[in-house]
Amino acid sequence: xxxxxxxxxxxxxxxxxxxxxxxxxxxxxxxxxxxxxxxxxxxxxxxxxxxxxxxxxxxxxxxxxxxxxxxxxxxxxxxxxxxxxxxxxxxxxxxxxxxxxxxxxxxxxxxxxxxxxxxxxxxxxxxxxxxxxxxxxxxxxxxxxxxxxxxxxxxxxxxxxxxxxxxxxxxxxxxxxxxxxxxxxxxxxxxxxxxxxxxxxxxxxxxxxxxxxxxxxxxxxxxxxxxxxxxxxxxxxxxxxxxxxxxxxxxxxxxxxxxxxxxxxxxxxxxxxxxxxxxxxxxxxxxxxxxxxxxxxxxxxxxxxxxxxxxxxxxxxxxxxxxxxxxxxxxxxxxxxxxxxxxxxxxxxxxxxxxxxxxxxxxxxxxxxxxxxxxxxxxxxxxxxxxxxxxxxxxxxxxxxxxxxxxxxxxxxxxxxxxxxxxxxxxxxxxxxxxxxxxxxxxxxxxxxxxxxx
Amino acid sequence: xxxxxxxxxxxxxxxxxxxxxxxxxxxxxxxxxxxxxxxxxxxxxxxxxxxxxxxxxxxxxxxxxxxxxxxxxxxxxxxxxxxxxxxxxxxxxxxxxxxxxxxxxxxxxxxxxxxxxxxxxxxxxxxxxxxxxxxxxxxxxxxxxxxxxxxxxxxxxxxxxxxxxxxxxxxxxxxxxxxxxxxxxxxxxxxxxxxxxxxxxxxxxxxxxxxxxxxxxxxxxxxxxxxxxxxxxxxxxxxxxxxxx
Numbered sequence: 001x002x003x004x005x006x007x008x009x010x011x012x013x014x015x016x017x018x019x020x021x022x023x024x025x026x027x028x029x030x031x032x033x034x035x036x037x038x039x040x041x042x043x044x045x046x047x048x049x050x051x052x053x054x055x056x057x058x059x060x061x062x063x064x065x066x067x068x069x070x071x072x073x074x075x076x077x078x079x080x081x082x083x084x085x086x087x088x089x090x091x092x093x094x095x096x097x098x099x100x101x102x103x104x105x106x107x108x109x110x111x112x113x114x115x116x117x118x119x120x121x122x123x124x125x126x127x128x129x130x131x132x133x134x135x136x137x138x139x140x141x142x143x144x145x146x147x148x149x150x151x152x153x154x155x156x157x158x159x160x161x162x163x164x165x166x167x168x169x170x171x172x173x174x175x176x177x178x179x180x181x182x183x184x185x186x187x188x189x190x191x192x193x194x195x196x197x198x199x200x201x202x203x204x205x206x207x208x209x210x211x212x213x214x215x216x217x218x219x220x221x222x223x224x225x226x227x228x229x230x231x232x233x234x235x236x237x238x239x240x241x242x243x244x245x246x247x248x249x250x251x252x253x254x255x256x257x258x259x260x261x262x263x264x265x266x267x268x269x270x271x272x273x274x275x276x277x278x279x280x281x282x283x284x285x286x287x288x289x290x291x292x293x294x295x296x297x298x299x300x301x302x303x304x305x306x307x308x309x310x311x312x313x314x315x316x317x318x319x320x321x322x323x324x325x326x327x328x329x330x331x332x333x334x335x336x337x338x339x340x341x342x343x344x345x346x347x348x349x350x351x352x353x354x355x356x357x358x359x360x361x362x363x364x365x366x367x368x369x370x371x372x373x374x375x376x377x378x379x380x381x382x383x384x385x386x387x388x389x390x391x392x393x394x395x396x397x398x399x400x401x402x403x404x405x406x407x408x409x410x411x412x413x414x415x416x417x418x419x420x421x422x423x424x425x426x427x428x429x430x431x432x433x434x435x436x437x438x439x440x441x442x443x444x445x446x447x448x449x450x451x452x453x454x
Numbered sequence: 455x456x457x458x459x460x461x462x463x464x465x466x467x468x469x470x471x472x473x474x475x476x477x478x479x480x481x482x483x484x485x486x487x488x489x490x491x492x493x494x495x496x497x498x499x500x501x502x503x504x505x506x507x508x509x510x511x512x513x514x515x516x517x518x519x520x521x522x523x524x525x526x527x528x529x530x531x532x533x534x535x536x537x538x539x540x541x542x543x544x545x546x547x548x549x550x551x552x553x554x555x556x557x558x559x560x561x562x563x564x565x566x567x568x569x570x571x572x573x574x575x576x577x578x579x580x581x582x583x584x585x586x587x588x589x590x591x592x593x594x595x596x597x598x599x600x601x602x603x604x605x606x607x608x609x610x611x612x613x614x615x616x617x618x619x620x621x622x623x624x625x626x627x628x629x630x631x632x633x634x635x636x637x638x639x640x641x642x643x644x645x646x647x648x649x650x651x652x653x654x655x656x657x658x659x660x661x662x663x664x665x666x667x668x669x670x671x672x673x674x675x676x677x678x679x680x681x682x683x684x685x686x687x688x689x690x691x692x693x694x695x696x697x698x699x
Binding site for chain 2: 019021022023024059062063064065066116
């Protein structure tokens, strides 16, 4: 079966699949373009390479070293040029500082890091909404989390990585060494070469629990008011919205890591979607019902929860993407500048009017930390993420309307979630597009890149 | 905590098993040919929680090196509780048919080198009246088939040897376990088309760890292979010859 991306849109022509298991190996010599394929959680075509080859990087999933040198929060030790190899440190003691550096191969999943290091009191400084992504993929898409207003994007916590190019060269890249390659590769969609290993920061947590505060809101003004307060007071802040309601309404969630001694209930074993329904059960009627029930469900205003279900609500249902049926689905995630609140309102109205919408519509604001990558998605402003089952022309027409709103607001779309944005929108949204071109490895490419740069 | 010797430690199944041992805090002695891969895997296992990891570079077919390796393992670990023999190669059957040399080399890597190691380890475990020797065989060793009978011969030889060793060790309290994986998605099988019968190395590793804990004699992994091979072993020869297995 040919590899597909998370959106499961009808398969593009298959790529040749090449297992990649040793970080010191040379790249295969092939006459077709290469692309790293991690865990396939990009939604669209940025992780696909029809008629090319995919290097299956999950085979490189070894930890390399862990360094818990004492540091002070907010005042990290100056990065030293990376040396290779580094001796492994395994002892974690109570005297360790607030952050540590983990070096690992690029195919390690964030889930692997959590499994091994959370019991020792370490967590990811930034995590996306699924833990089933590779470290290489998290860097290549410069993923973000619910704490962007505090911590910036994932790339802000990458100390260094090695970039293997098709000419055989290996560059250790950091803010101090090969800084231009560092900036091009973070958010660089795998186009600058292959990330073989990376060194990322981990942060101390005192427990595996979170104290969460939930608030229902009605209307965007209420959202922005709640969000303004929460950003000052909480590390994590995000809202679920019912995008089918006439006036946008939703649940605002704010959270902090719980103090030592908090005992949250460990989540149960993940369930699996048993089969792919021929027709999507996600339609206007079922969505409307779901959203009403979700909005009105009994909700404790404040509580302690295990961090896994908070950060990864959908990881509890493996293969949830199959619930959208055989036609697959699109995700649409945009960010518009902070001042452009009206654009969010306009988009929500356009979506409600279209009757198309999603189970998990997410609204959040990004803070002012500049992202480290040339093509990083996060910028200061408001981000809206929705999924849409593919309903053909109606869906495409809605995307056209949303694109126009994003473009005129000076916003941009997230390539990791995209399978259809027009080239003009990408180029306009990512002003460093032209400068990025010279960092693209001549033997690397992707469907996304061919679509956007054509 | 147990002290575990793994021979062929860079194989995908061995590495997946070692991660499970490391996660529960065992001490590991890893043996393989490639020093760089061995070091990468060793560093990984330390971070995953192994109490201690030591490595030893050895070609498994170099039987003269076996006693020194075992001495080093016993010294580094302070006694071996579990030995897992996991090295092997899967040659191209057609190439074997055309080359006596390759056929004999295949028997050496997958058959006689395993028997040499099992002989030494079995004797040490017997003398100490404790220890679990786990050897990775294969469903291919259950019946000779046109598509891979040279590999199958080596694995079948190991099967008979392990039966005898188990019989002998049963008087001593030591255990001889033969693991028979079916199709596993590893670098050794990367050129094969994968179907529904294929398993991931970690699935096999989980079964290996459980079989060692339960002191089993023979396990098929995943377990459904026991029934597939029961049927395959019992197909009459005349009918079997008309199949293309």
